[in-house]
Amino acid sequence: MYKGIPMNNKSFKTILYASDLGKNSKSAFEIALNLASTTSASLLFMHVVNNTLIEEDEAIDSYISDALFKKIKKSKLDIAAEKIEKRLIGTQHECPELYDSVSIETLVTEGRATSQILKLAEYKKADLIIMGSRTHTSIGGLLIGSTASKVMQQSKIPVMVIPL
8 A cells, every 4th residue: 555545446547656766766766666566556657847947048048159059959858758668677677577567668758847738637647647756855754845836736636745
């Protein structure tokens, strides 16, 4: 049982796993994969590249051309896709039976993480969102990351936050 969610719950058809692709996020992915396998759900593995801060910075705009900026954005998207692929390959080698039991779709998108996660969850009719969170304060476990907090507050479906 994960925080009130029975493991034999067959009502999950689609689970959205949103990752920052950090080194410590592997444990959250493993939980998402296990839950998808146990409930026979498909798994959407997504990452959001936030280029909006760069796009809004007029100082950067005066130093680089549009072509260079587009190249940088594409590079960030490609790097994220490669990281997801490496994580999937690693999982496939470590536990092939688990990997083979779940239909996994990957997506790298850009924008603000909270809105992109919620849009994809709605578009794909996800039944659950899983994401990892690191605390960013000395209070430790009392606070969760801002993206996870915003997703929890705004989501119309259950959100499982895994401490990283």
